[in-house]
Amino acid sequence: MNFSRGLAAAACVLALAPAALPPYAMTLLTEALILGLFAMSLDLMVGYTRLLSFGHAAAYGLGAYACGNLLLHTGMPLLFAVPLAALFSGIVAIGVAWVCTLASGVSFSMLTLAFAQLFYAVAFKWSAVTGASDGLAGIPRSPGPFGITVFAGKAGFYYLVLACLIGSLLFCRVLVHSPFGEVLRGIRENEAKTLSLGYNTRRYKIAVVAIAFAFGGLAGALYAPFAGFANTELLFWLFSGQVLIMVIVGGAGTLIGPIIGAAFFMLVSNLLSSWTDSWAAFFGLIFIGFVLFAPQGIWGLLSGIGRAKGRERVRWRFLKSMS
């Protein structure tokens, strides 16, 4: 199959990276993969279910703070803390989604934003757990179980991130092609009809938000020991906007596109910021260019799926999602 061959090739190239790249580039690449995982998780909502979230940073922040606290205060091994933090994010998301799905369309998006800002405000005040404005610092990559220390090193941690990304991609791919995924597609195209056919659409939406938050939380949980810190910026609305841009620039509804979009965002923001302080303005122009001229995103352009038709389709989808 085309997909598995492509994925195997990409995995091989990425697996060789630590041997070829200098340490600074490795740091950037690791962060790009973490952001890629984060953007991919949002794609389940935005691209596959047309649930436009303006507050996906909440997933990342929840995962990062949960993982940070586990590693700082319990001495739990990295390998256990990371999935546990992801699970925590997913469970919290059930409550968040229960409230947000009371509304739909723009109101849904506003509620997601409100929740993210609520978590942001809580993180700012609850210094015992979040360290308030200082954040959590010195988050260790605790060894174990059985004295496994390989993930503490730069290359080892990179491989952990790579494995998480590939595993998550495969999981999500199976999900979107399953009967469950087909119902999400129905909700994306015509929710009222899906409901009328006998699907409890709200339950499906809550489930997909929880799954998206679990994987977004996994990304955040990896980020905390990667950077060694977690602060309130991880919950800020600006970050929610950036990850949405990564999804759209990369190509919504493709899973792989948002990963590429995240890498593109990292690359361009690093290049631009070495030229100018107002790099964000330039990236804004790039974003506008994509929305207007290539709404199918980078991956859509690369794979050339039904050029003109795909363009119309995706543009239509986003216009509809905004209305």
Place this chain on the structure above:
Amino acid sequence: MALLEIDELTRRFGGIIAVDRVSMRVEAGEVRAVIGPNGAGKSTLFNLITGVVKASDGRVRFDGTTLTGQTPYSISQHGISRTFQITALFPEMTARENARLAAQARHARRWQPYGGSTVFGDAGRRGDVALERLGLTHVAHRPAGLLSHGDQRLLEVAMALAQQPRLLLLDEPTQGLSVEETAQAVDTLAALLADKAMTVLLVEHDMEVVFRLAHMITVLHRGAVIADGVPDAVRADIEVQRAYLGGLA
């Protein structure tokens, strides 16, 4: 006992009474048409039965179960399928995928988050049978959004059929069709309903269509039932003549 029993069903929108103490019985195997001028409350009646709109008063019972107060999806799961007055499809999916997703809603493992060859296989077969019965096999591979309006109307019926409903609600199946398309669609529907295996409630404007398909007719006017009976009796009913066939034209 009738399959569908509607008792004193009422819906008020502000000061307007859209459906006014409507009572009706639909026997199993019956094709009943609900007719009436624009604004008579026909579509609101459908929305009340399917739970899209909540009743202000009164009750709907289906095979002994009270539907009033239930959600649209749970009402649907009792074996009630509907089509919409304004075509409601999944435009980017092919006709086959549309029918398959409709059939999947009746599968025990419709939510399965992995694999799916069994679910898709079962649902796909049911969907294909429904497409064939409506003569849509030749367009099964095309995106629903690109089908002709006539085929889109039929596809909605096919989706409802793929669910193998015990009660089928058709909301103006020939709405927006040309004269030839209407004739074709009515032939297809008549063949479909000929074996009396299905109970059908039909909202329709076109009187030719109604008299061709329906065994029983209920006439609504300003939200209330003003006549109810076999087609010939209703046709003769003077009140109907005044309210619908001639009076308001």
